[in-house]
Amino acid sequence: DYMARLNALDVRRLQAQRLEVMVLDRDLTAAQLEIERWRREASAAIRGMSEAIHQQLARWQGEFATALPVAVNVSPLQLLDAGFPGMVVNTLQQYGVSPALLTLEITESAAVTHLEQAREQIREMRAHGVEVALDDFGTGFSSLNLLRSLPVSAVKIDRSLIEPLPAVDASAVVKAICQLAGVLQLDVVAEGIETEAQAEAARKAGCHVL
Numbered sequence: 001d002y003m004a005r006l007n008a009l010d011v012r013r014l015q016a017q018r019l020e021v022m023v024l025d026r027d028l029t030a031a032q033l034e035i036e037r038w039r040r041e042a043s044a045a046i047r048g049m050s051e052a053i054h055q056q057l058a059r060w061q062g063e064f065a066t067a068l069p070v071a072v073n074v075s076p077l078q079l080l081d082a083g084f085p086g087m088v089v090n091t092l093q094q095y096g097v098s099p100a101l102l103t104l105e106i107t108e109s110a111a112v113t114h115l116e117q118a119r120e121q122i123r124e125m126r127a128h129g130v131e132v133a134l135d136d137f138g139t140g141f142s143s144l145n146l147l148r149s150l151p152v153s154a155v156k157i158d159r160s161l162i163e164p165l166p167a168v169d170a171s172a173v174v175k176a177i178c179q180l181a182g183v184l185q186l187d188v189v190a191e192g193i194e195t196e197a198q199a200e201a202a203r204k205a206g207c208h209v210l
Helices: 002-022 025-064 084-094 108-113 115-127 143-149 168-183 196-205
Strands: 070-074 102-107 131-137 154-157 187-190
Touching: 084 102, 084 115, 102 108, 102 115, 108 115, 108 131, 108 143, 115 131, 115 143, 143 168, 154 168, 168 187, 168 196
Parallel strands: 070 102, 102 131, 131 154, 154 187
Antiparallel strands: none
């Protein structure tokens, strides 16, 4: 079970972080080894999940002659893995899945933390036809700069900005984001729509997908 494996790895990550903080200088090598061991295990688990997703897409294509596009969250670890774009492309080719069926989502916080790596990873994946969206948009302090800096194809407005709709002030904020995204030729997704009133306000503001 991949989620169970990732939960276990989360525990290992916390243990590794505590070890990194607590060790004396003479024990630093041991801490680094423990952290690196966790990173290797986490990367293996994530790669297994990625392959399972590609297998499912291939099954849908085989059974129904088509498949619905799938959006997959990218972890900060994957942003640090220079081989991640190649792994995604190779797996798509291995299972005969069109890159157009896959959208990778990078959270705003992860992109801010690893901006240079994120920029290169996104550029490489988009060059192979894989769409990339900026997730949880509006939750950080560098949102506008990120839209300018990262070659993403879409932004997903965080549910915290969608929830107050159709309030006038909330609608104005969402409309401003949509207008900016329009200038940059980005699709806009509204996350967390729960009512018809929210849906109507999001559409009027300029959101493309609810």
